[in-house]
Amino acid sequence: MSQNEVDIRVSIPEPLAPQLRLYRRLWLAETDLEEAKAALDEILQARIPIPRRERPPPLLLSLTTAMVVAYARPWVYSRGQSVAERTVPGSLLRNLTARQREIHDYLIELRNREVAHSDADILDLHLRLLRDGHAAILRTSREPFRRTDLAQIRRIIEKIEKAIVRRCEDLRSILPNEEWI
Numbered sequence: 001m002s003q004n005e006v007d008i009r010v011s012i013p014e015p016l017a018p019q020l021r022l023y024r025r026l027w028l029a030e031t032d033l034e035e036a037k038a039a040l041d042e043i044l045q046a047r048i049p050i051p052r053r054e055r056p057p058p059l060l061l062s063l064t065t066a067m068v069v070a071y072a073r074p075w076v077y078s079r080g081q082s083v084a085e086r087t088v089p090g091s092l093l094r095n096l097t098a099r100q101r102e103i104h105d106y107l108i109e110l111r112n113r114e115v116a117h118s119d120a121d122i123l124d125l126h127l128r129l130l131r132d133g134h135a136a137i138l139r140t141s142r143e144p145f146r147r148t149d150l151a152q153i154r155r156i157i158e159k160i161e162k163a164i165v166r167r168c169e170d171l172r173s174i175l176p177n178e179e180w181i
Contacts, residue, residue, distance in 0.1 A: 008180045016174065020181055023171045024084035026164050029074035033157050033164075039067035040150055040157075050144045060144055065115050071157070072111035092163040100156050107153070 012020055048060045056064075074088040093101060145153070175181065 010176065010179045010181060012176060012181055016176075018085075019171050019175055021083065021085045022089070023168060023175060025074070025086075025088055026168055026171075028084055029088045030161065030164055032070050032073040033161055035070035036067050037154060037157050039063050039070060040154055043067070043145075044147065044150055050146070056144045064145065067153075068107055068111050068115045071153070072108050075108055076111065088164075089167075092160050092167070095159050095163060096156060100152065100159070103149075103152060104156060 043060065043063045046059070046063075048057060048063075050056060050060070077086050093104060096104060
């Protein structure tokens with residue numbers, strides 16, 4: 001905030017600071033999950049063909065990357081100073097089935113190992129250099145998500161969104177209302 005701006009937020013009692021930090025993280029998580037759902041819906045609506053033998057089209061890869069990164073953001077520990085908790089509580093996953101929890105864990109691992117960091121250890125890359133360019137064979141552990149997988153991921157997001165709404169309702173009952181905090 002610059003010197004000319006006025007902070008409209010009111011102070012809250014120190015014992016409520018952890019609840020406010022959690023509420024802020026939950027609000028950010030809602031936004032992240034909306035982004036993930038929007039990317040997922042775009043994949044479904046665009047009906048991008050999933051090739052069996054060739055590399056997936058760049059649009060499918062970019063939308064998948066956006067979905068995975070946005071989905072994982074609330075669960076990945078953030079560095080630096082923040083006005084919010086570093087991650088959302090794992091208790092938001094309580095209502096997931098065992099299979100949904102496996103998918104959740106896979107998405108986080110996919111974000112950490114391949115999507116966000118392109119972990120060279122899991123890539124199988126062969127290059128052939130040519131005078132005017134190159135040829136490449138790239139095999140990754142990531143296959144495009146099938147429509148049934150995407151539908152399951154959407155259900156997971158919806159369950160987590162409901163858990164966030166319930167947690168925010170609980171927090172609103174103890175945090176100041178009708179004030180900027």
